[in-house]
Amino acid sequence: MRRGQLPLSLVEVALGTVLILGVALGFALGTPAPDRQGPQLDAYASDTAAVLANDPPRHDGATRLQEIVASPAAFDRERDALADRVTRILPENILFRVETPHGAVGTPTPNGVSTGTTTVPTGHGSVRIIVWYA
Structure with missing residues (x-):
């Protein structure tokens, strides 16, 4: 009775092919792209x-900023002017929300979108600015 054996070179070719396909799939699928929106936002x-x-x-x-957080009355008086000013500062494809201790202006922040934020301390409280792509 004869036993069948695969030639060693055939085994080497099969292993080499699997290795090359594995590396190629690693490059093709790769890692997720870095979040480029977050830093820009x-x-x-x-x-x-x-x-x-x-x-x-x-x-x-x-x-x-200090004017809008000075008091609730000052915020109410400046609310519309603040929204207009921020709209003029940002590009048209950016939505925003400015949150103060006395209220907020802008669009409510949606769930599941990349946002950019910054918080600015003032003498009467912090102002938080949140932006995202429309």
């Missing part, structure tokens, strides 16, 4: 905060 939020922190106040305070 964080930059938009930080830039918006910087502009608002350097804008002169419309009525009282040292800056626009």
